[in-house]
Amino acid sequence: MSTPLVELRNMSISFGGIKAVDDVSIDLFPGEVVGLLGHNGAGKSTLIKILSGAYRRDRGHIFINGEEAHISNPRDAKNFGIETIYQTLALADNVDAAANLYLGRELRTRWGTLDDAAMEAEARKVMGRLNPNFKRFKEPAKSLSGGQRQSVAIARAVLFNAKILIMDEPTAALGPQETQMVAELIHELKRQGLGIFLIDHDIHAVKALCDRAAVMKNGQLVGVVKVDDVTEDDLLGMIILGKQPDKAA
Ligand SMILES: Nc1ncnc2c1ncn2[C@@H]1O[C@H](COP(=O)(O)OP(=O)(O)O)[C@@H](O)[C@H]1O
Numbered sequence: 001m002s003t004p005l006v007e008l009r010n011m012s013i014s015f016g017g018i019k020a021v022d023d024v025s026i027d028l029f030p031g032e033v034v035g036l037l038g039h040n041g042a043g044k045s046t047l048i049k050i051l052s053g054a055y056r057r058d059r060g061h062i063f064i065n066g067e068e069a070h071i072s073n074p075r076d077a078k079n080f081g082i083e084t085i086y087q088t089l090a091l092a093d094n095v096d097a098a099a100n101l102y103l104g105r106e107l108r109t110r111w112g113t114l115d116d117a118a119m120e121a122e123a124r125k126v127m128g129r130l131n132p133n134f135k136r137f138k139e140p141a142k143s144l145s146g147g148q149r150q151s152v153a154i155a156r157a158v159l160f161n162a163k164i165l166i167m168d169e170p171t172a173a174l175g176p177q178e179t180q181m182v183a184e185l186i187h188e189l190k191r192q193g194l195g196i197f198l199i200d201h202d203i204h205a206v207k208a209l210c211d212r213a214a215v216m217k218n219g220q221l222v223g224v225v226k227v228d229d230v231t232e233d234d235l236l237g238m239i240i241l242g243k244q245p246d247k248a249a
């Protein structure tokens with residue numbers, strides 16, 4: 001068995017008296033998509049915010065490629081190749097795809113001016129690998145569809161060497177065709193060996209996109225299952241009853 005890309009061991013964090021995440025351990029392998037399921041308030045976002053450095057855990061250890069990783073802020077997380085694709089995609093609406101890919105990290109010519117040609121060339125290269133159908137390099141981000149925006153956000157992460165992607169409901173606002181586009185993107189990212197944590201409410205989406213599903217309830221981990229080994233009802237039972245499939249009524 002290979003070394004996990006990410007190991008979250010005994011993660012715990014409380015807010016006031018509430019144990020938002022209570023002794024949760026999950027791993028993620030290269031080329032794997034692990035779905036995080038659970039009701040609102042189960043602790044999914046909080047767990048993932050510990051990994052992305054947005055929250056500091058009270059207890060627990062994080063290992064990246066088998067070595068303990070000290071992540072206490074978003075910059076640390078980025079240095080370990082951890083990138084989050086937020087549901088409300090943080091794109092600059094008035095500039096084009098290439099400019100969005102390099103937002104805040106622009107390429108410059110040796111005279112210090114923006115090197116638009118180089119940025120567009122790089123944008124075409126990275127997008128050519130991820131989503132060859134994407135052609136709208138010259139248009140402002142606001143004119144792009146939801147799936148295309150998703151492509152730009154993911155390309156931005158990949159361009160900066162993301163190894164671990166956190167996606168929060170990537171298909172929630174998308175129609176069937178666009179959802180298919182994102183599914184293909186995820187497939188390509190897997191092929192390139194990235195690991196993905198995918199938060200989703202939708203059991204169908206998790207069955208379709210993920211290799212394994214981790215179900216949380218009241219801050220605790222109910223269980224982790226291979227999606228091919230369980231039915232949607234099994235997953236529902238885990239979410240609602242907090243029981244492993246074999247023990248579910
Ligand atoms: N910054 C915070 N301050 C106080 N409580 C929080 C904070 N973030 C999350 N919580 C609480 O932690 C619990 C888990 O929330 P969350 O991780 O957002 O759940 P999920 O993403 O599964 O819907 C909830 O009870 C929520 O109210």
Ligand SMILES: [Mg+2]
Binds near residue numbers: 041044045046
């Ligand atoms: Mg959440």
